[in-house]
Structures are given as C-alpha cells and as structure tokens.
Amino acid sequence: MELRQLEYFVAVAQERNFTRAAEKVHVAQPGVSAQIRRLERELGQELLDRSGRSVRLTQVGAAVLPYARAALAAVEGARLAVDELTGLLRGHVAVGTVTSHTVDLPGLLAEFHNDHPAVEITLAEANSDQLLDDLRTGHLDAAIISVGRTTPAGIESQPVDDQPIVAAVGHDHELAVHPVISLDTLRGHALISLPRGTGLRARLDEACAAAGFAPRIAFEAGDPEFLAQLASRGLGVAILPGAFAEARSEQLRTIAINPPELRGRLVFAWRADGPNSPAARVLVSRACGMLRAVAQH
Template sequence: MELRQLEYLVTVAEERNFTRAAEKLHVAQPGVSAQIRRLERELGQQLLDRSGRSVRPTEVGAAVLPYARAALAAVRGVRLAVDELTGLLRGHVSVGTVTSHNVDLPGLLADFHDEHPAVEITLSEATSDRLLDDLRTGRLDAAIVSVGSGDPEGLGVLVLEDQPIVAAVGHDHELAVHRVVAIDTLRGRPLISLPRGTGLRARLDEACAAAGFTPRIAFEASDPGLLAQLAARGLGAAILPGAFAAARAEQLHVITVDRPALRGRLVLAWRAGGPSGPAGRALVRRARRTLGGGAGLDGDAGPDGNADPDGPPVP
C-alpha cells in the first residue's frame, strides 16, 4: 500500500469522477485508475462504485476513507513540523468570508503572503452558516462571519464590529413616522432581507420566533445595496446593519428595532483549539494583530471596530 494510492482514492471520492481527480492531481487519468485498482486488489475489496454517472465509495471504501485521510494528514504533519522547527513556513491556509464587508481582507492576505511566500492561500465566499460548519470540520482555518451576541460553540472569535440591526423604509412609508418599534410591529408586514444562512437573517428569525411569529419575507437578496434600493422604492422594510442604513439617510428612514433589541457582530473566527497547521495558526496570529474596525454586519459600515487583541492567544 502506497501513500499515492491513498491520495488518489481520497481525491476520486471527493471529486466523484476519475477525470476531475486526475486533473486535480496533475497526473494522467489511466494512472489514477490503475493505482486504485492495485489498492483494491491488495485489500481484496472494491473501494469505489463505478457503475453510475458519478463515482461513489462502496461501503468498504467509505470505511477506508477516514483512515486514508488520517494517513495523508499525518504525512503532511511531519513535513510541516520539520518546516516549523527549521523556520520555513509552508503548507496551505483556507480562508472564508461573508459576501459584503469593509474588512481589509486583501491587505491581510497580501501581507501574509509577503511574509510567507511558500504558503498557498485560498479564499472562498459563502453564508455564515456554511462558513461556521467549514471551520468546525477543518475545511477552513479562519473566516469572517456574522454572529449573534454569543460566541459560536467550539470557535474562538475576534470581534470586528458590533452594531444594531435596523428596519429601514422609504421616507413615504407608513412606518417612517417612527424612530423605534417593537419587533412585533413587523408582524405580517412585507420585509426585505438577506437569505437564510446569513447572520443578519438568523438574528431576524430568532427575534421573530421569540415574539411568536414568522417574518413575512417579501424580497430576498444577497446584496445589501439591493435591499436598500427596494426599501427606498416603498416595497417594504429592509432589515439592514445600522451603520449601512444610516449612511443612506437620503434614501432611507432608519428605525431601531426594540423589545428585543436586534444586534449582530462581524467576527474573525477560528477553531477554539487553533487551526491544525502552523500556516493557519500564523495567519490567525497576524489577523489578530492587524484587523481592526471598519467592518459592517453582512454589509459595509462604520469605523468603530471592536477588536480584542488582548484575548487569549491562539495555540
């Protein structure tokens, strides 16, 4: 049994296709097939089901995959440990982010690359729910996500922004006579919101559920700017980060939502035990030193960052 056979098996299982796996591995497809068949002959069991349109692990293959991944991770760990002790940082860091904010993430990644040019960096964009799942499973080393008042379970966070979530309406809207409303005032009214999975939407759903109703979402989009435009045209009340809405006072009348108060935080998050590799740990250390204010909650916004560089160190 060879490590490359295990690598080929894991890659084909993840890609569900021999050709895509070969492209990812930068080897010829027949070579991938041949090595996996050798592994299957050695084990005396078929590991992949090739009968459908996509390749899937057999029952035996599914049982083998965790051990194959662990073996590959152990080898990577050996290499990273040697590099760390000799002062050479290599490896890969995976970073995630919500769609819209004012954090200087490009600057952070560029500075980190300048300091550690041998580290490969990848960046992906998704909803907060997806990013939190990917952090917990180790697919990501760090991510910028939107959360509520409590820290996500199993994760460490650096608060980048803590601000109210407001209802914003056009100046001719019937709610524009109010500066503050209770959450129950939104019951049955057409609301304009980010999609499910975003932190802002989660805070809205939680508050409405506590008040005993489900919000009526008339319009849903992932761009806060579009939400603001829809509200300005009188199509409903947009649920937006406070600073984002306040910056558009010419278009929108901003209403504080109370009883309960709606608030959200934008944070940099990582696994509580720290990223598994030295490159990931180095990135989080740099981020904690350099990231400050100027971020919004699922949108662009204000200058009043809430960074906590004096929190517990990342292992």
C-alpha cells in the same frame, strides 16, 4: 510502494470516480489508473471494484485505506514540523466570509501572501450558517461570520463589529416619520431581508418569534445594497445593519427598533481546537492582531 500511489488510491476512494480523483490530484486519469494498478500488483490484491457505475472499495481496499491515510498524514506532519522549525511556511489556508463587513480582508491576505508566498490561500463567500458548518468540518480554517449574543460551541473568535439592526424605508414611506418603532410595529409590514442562513435574518426571526409573530418577508436577497435599493423605491421595510443604513441617508430613513437587543455581531472565527496547520495558525494570529489594533483606534 510510492506515496503518490497511496495518494491516488485515497483520492479515488473518496471520490468513487477516477475522473474526479484525477482532477483532485491534478494528474491525467490514465496516470492515476496506472499507479493504482501498480500498487495492486505489489500488494497482490485488487483494492478497487471497478465493475459498477461508481468505483467501490474491495474488502482488501477498505482494510488498506486507513493505513494509506495515516501514511500520507504522517508525511505531511513531518513536512509541517520541519517548516515550523525552519520558519518556512507552506501548505494551504482556506478562509470564508459573509458578504458585508468592514474588515480589510484583501489587505490581510495580500500581506500574508507577501510574507509567505509558498502558502496557497483560498477565499469563499457564503452565509453564516454554511461558513460555520465548514469551520466545524475543517473545510475552512477561519471565517468572518455573524453570531448571536454568544459564540457557537466549539468556536473561538475575535470581535469584528457589533451594531444595532434597524429598519430602513424610503423617505415617503408611512413609517419614515418615526425615529423609533417597536418590533411589534413591523407585524404585517412587507419586510426586505437577507435570506435564511444569514446572521441578520436569524436575529430577526428569533426576535419576531419571541414577540409572537412571524415576519412577513416580501423580498429577500444576499446583497444588502440591493435590499437598500428596494426599500428606497417604496417596496417595503428593509432590515439592515445600522451603520450600513445610516450611510445611505439620501436614499433611506433609518429607524431604530426596540428592543435594542436586536443587534448584528460579526466575528473572525476559527475552531476552538485550533486551526488545521501552522500556516493557518499564523494567519489567525495576524488577523486577531489586526482587529485588536483597529478596535483600539
């Protein structure tokens, strides 16, 4: 019995398809099929039911699967233990991020890669809700996300940014004469916002619900720059992070919103029970150190 046979068996069990399993383990499909057949011959029983449109585990296969997973996990654990003792990091680190933030993420990842070239790094962009789900399920080791006043349960974090959420309009808009407006002033106005699932939109929806109305979203898009362009053309009131809007004063008039509790808070987050690997722990530690250093200057 070989480890690769167990690896291929686990991949097929997860994907329920030989082609997708072969892509996952980066081996040609005939090679995967042949190795699993050898494993079945050695055990004297079929592990997979190949008769349907999707591959299913036989009763024997279902019994063997947890042992196969445990064997693979034990081998990976042994490798990681040796790597930690020898100072050699390898493996994979998965990082996620929202679209707009001030973190020098390319610089952080490049520095980490230079120091640990054996570690594969992947980066995914999504909204905060999706990133939070991926952190909790272990698909991501760390992510830059938007949160409310408190960090979600089961998550540890290092602050990245905390700033007011503002209204931004073109200079000819009727609200442009006001330096400050109440949240209720936005009732009935055409609003331009990030989509549901983003932290900024969640803060807006929460604040409006507390004020007794639902925001009238006329336009939504995932790129804050596009929202700013729509507002500058007179198409509505953009809801944006304060610093982002103020940096575009030639295009937009920034208006503060009362109550001031309407704020956007970004954090660098990871699971409270710890990152998935030594490599991920090193990256999280390095990121936190970088963010603390930036905050002190």
